[in-house]
Amino acid sequence: MTKDPISPEFRTYLYTCMVRIRKFEEKITALSQESERMRGMQILATGQEAVAAGITAALEPADVIISNHRSHGHLIARGADMKSLMAEIMAKETGVNGGKAGTLHLAIPEINALMTSTVVGAGPPMAVGAAFAQQYRHTGGITVVFFGDGAAAEGSVHEAMNLAGVWKLPVLFVCENNCWAGAQPHDVHCATQHIFKRAVGYDMPGKSVDGNDVEAVYRLAMELMEHCRSGKGPALMETMTYRMRGHGEQDHQHYVDPRELEMWAARCPIRCYGKQLLDEGILDEGRIRSIESDAETEVAASVAFADASPYPQPETALKDVFVQPPIA
């Protein structure tokens, strides 16, 4: 697969990636109705698939990502195994983190998905550390950290951007502006309409992009990552997108104007891209259906695997706090 966005294979990949994420999360939505099977706070990135697919497609294998509470898409796009991901979300022993992470704290270092923090705004300072390690060791890799527009209010985000700016660290700060932070719309929690403009204050390039256009996301990611890779320091990318589900699966968005939801449903990144690829003759109806049914089969297999897996043994609750438990 060439990463040239005009190659049909690459475009098919981007489309397939988004469909896989969507089907995975739709299944979580359904399972969340059954509290026995799916506990915890399920917080989904439905509608934001183009960001996950477009950004991760621009990454090199050595690059690292750090994610937040809306992580499933980032991780699937980065190459997480769907079975062990689903098992972890269901807190099973066979999950990527042995049932210790659940949906909110998934860490898959083996695919360079270093860390997921659900403490809002905690990702950027850690990204500074990861990028410092890359600079220190001359790995050539960069770190990409995803955070929300709400998170941009936390002091830690500003501190991280400043340090990265001063030390010229290879970090791409990706703000997924999905119009909401909890039940607060952007203008209620953020003093500026555009978060990318803050880049000026930290002497880095900052740009925004239509976050529902996967190819545009990919192209801008390539451009800004090039800046990070060149040793010139960090960059800030703001993707303008929309959270199509509530803050969590318990949230029914009573505070959202239904017309807004309709407007964004019409701008669904998957539907729009699918139509574009159909119009351009890259995909046909049959291929779209097979991409969907393959994704559904993959998701069903992940659920079957998770359902068949046990919860972790009670004794293992005490393990993993330290490498070596202290004496006494």
Add this chain to the structure above:
Amino acid sequence: MNQKTFGQALNEALAIALELDDTVFVAGEGVGISIHQDPNMPTQGLLQQFGPGRVKDTPVSEAAIAGLAVGASCMGLRPVVEIMFFPFITLASDMLINHAGKLRYMSGGKSSFPLTVRVKAGSGFGAGAQHSHNLEAWLAHCPGLKIVWPSTPQDAKGLLLSAIFDPDPVIVVEDMMLYRMPGDVPAGDIRTPLGKARLASAGTDCTIVAYGSALHTAMKAISPLAEQGICCEVIDLRSLVPLDKVCILESVRKTGRLVVVHESIRFCGFGAELAAMVAEEAFDSLKGPIRRVAAPKIPVPVAPTHEAVFKPGPQDVIQAVRETMGKRALS
């Protein structure tokens, strides 16, 4: 008496405070418009009732929220701010620990910080370690902060009102697992004094001290123990700082035994302070070893099988009481 849930009782306290005193305002993430449309949520409906001048949604900015409370209280307002989940108090901790807790002292008593921080706490909802971590011992260690932790709807209302009108910084810990618990709540401006424990059940053989959800765990243990001939006295602490030493010491002097129950980690937990205090001040009356029933020193787990290991249950309390009863329990 009115029947109210714990969450409604808190809501009533906030409404009464806002009504009584226009220096009171409420702020926090989603305290005005919340994702929850649930009458059991403490801030439900306040925005509609009091308007955006008094009930203020903030950005996701715990340091700024706490700083807002410190600065505004120093200017004579009575801020009531919310920290959405207990672990996130770490982000507000500079303002609370280094400023709210110390500035009155450092000013030689000239400055005053009548602020209230409502913190949502508790575990058992599968969210894991970054949403569940009870840090009361950590805060209790810091001078200048008062800490209360209601276990009944009536005290939820009474303690919150006392906190709001107290001249000092008070942390009110709200156990989310109790929000839907019903109970009798007196109408109007009722106050539960800070620093006064409550006798939840009278007994003669062993004193059990608990707070928050753990109080209910302790209460579930007492009838099985009574059936075994052990009559426990249960004290609902209500206020960790200031601490009602007199109540605890009098009870231990009567029963000769102490079991402390909390849902936080045992190691350096608040129970350690209680055990040390009793050992120092009532050693001669002890007839058995002090026992602590608390969580192991691990982050709060996600999996239900692991949560069960973390959270102490009535069976753990029964066992601790039997241990401290020693031979008598076997007879």
